[in-house]
Amino acid sequence: MIAPTPQPPYYAVIFTSVRTEGDHGYDKMAREMVALGSTMKGFLGIESAREEIGISVSYWDSLESIKAWKAVAAHQVAQEKGRTTWYAAYKTRICFVERDYGFEQ
Amino acid sequence: MIAPTPQPPYYAVIFTSVRTEGDHGYDKMAREMVALGSTMKGFLGIESAREEIGISVSYWDSLESIKAWKAVAAHQVAQEKGRTTWYAAYKTRICFVERDYGFEQ
Numbered sequence: 001m002i003a004p005t006p007q008p009p010y011y012a013v014i015f016t017s018v019r020t021e022g023d024h025g026y027d028k029m030a031r032e033m034v035a036l037g038s039t040m041k042g043f044l045g046i047e048s049a050r051e052e053i054g055i056s057v058s059y060w061d062s063l064e065s066i067k068a069w070k071a072v073a074a075h076q077v078a079q080e081k082g083r084t085t086w087y088a089a090y091k092t093r094i095c096f097v098e099r100d101y102g103f104e105q
Numbered sequence: 106m107i108a109p110t111p112q113p114p115y116y117a118v119i120f121t122s123v124r125t126e127g128d129h130g131y132d133k134m135a136r137e138m139v140a141l142g143s144t145m146k147g148f149l150g151i152e153s154a155r156e157e158i159g160i161s162v163s164y165w166d167s168l169e170s171i172k173a174w175k176a177v178a179a180h181q182v183a184q185e186k187g188r189t190t191w192y193a194a195y196k197t198r199i200c201f202v203e204r205d206y207g208f209e210q
Contacts, residue, residue, distance in 0.1 A: 001157070002121050002122075002194055002195070003121075003196075005196075005198075008198075012117075012119060012198065014117060014119065014162055014200075014202075016107050016108070016162075017107075018107065020210075047158060047160055048160075049154040049155050049157070049158055049159060049160045051154040051156075052106070052154070053106065053153075054154060055152055055153075055154045055160045055162060057119055057121075057160060057162075087208065088209070088210050089107055089207065089208060089209040089210065090107070090207055090208050091107050091108075091205060091206075091207035091208075092205060092207065093110075093113075093117065093204070093205040094204040094205065095117055095200035095201060095202045095203065096203060097119075097198050097199070097200045098199050098200065098201060099198075100198040100199065101197055102194065102195055102196035102197065103187075103188055103195050104193070104194040105125075105192075105194065
């Protein structure tokens with residue numbers, strides 16, 4: 001689903017990743033992190049897709065909310081497991097969304 | 106491939122879409138638009154994945170470069186065909202990338 005974000009400005013975290021082979025508990029963790037992140041103050045939505053690379057974009061009301069989510073204990077554990085087990089590589093980009101526009105049939 | 110973008114700041118265009126049924130020339134156009142966009146001044150890279158939704162993030166050196174790409178004639182034709190044929194819905198978000206960090210095994 002396209003995230004029903006409010007009028008800009010708001011923030012986006014673009015997380016692009018390349019997985020290692022095998023699941024190793026990744027799918028369960030990914031579902032749990034989406035569920036947990038969605039309960040955070042300032043969370044505005046998330047969009048994800050994976051083919052050769054995975055792209056997850058989460059939307060937030062402020063840099064403070066992004067920082068608070070990064071610091072959540074269960075998320076810290078997932079980030080560490082990401083580096084040791086799940087990801088061959090990733091990049092996180094913190095963005096200020098200046099403008100948006102869309103279309104719906 | 107994770108786009109080898111330079112040190113921030115730079116810009117990102119997050120294009121999230123839901124397709125209609127059938128190809129209708131979409132795959133050919135998508136390949137052509139990536140090839141053409143990549144030749145534009147200020148283009149820094151692109152990342153794409155599609156499952157239920159498609160996410161394409163293109164990276165640019167400036168708002169001027171983003172505007173120039175949006176105005177290219179062949180891209181305008183593709184945008185119009187997107188609204189009439191290929192997409193049930195889409196959202197475009199113009200972002201200023203403030204910070205990034207990554208990891209590689």
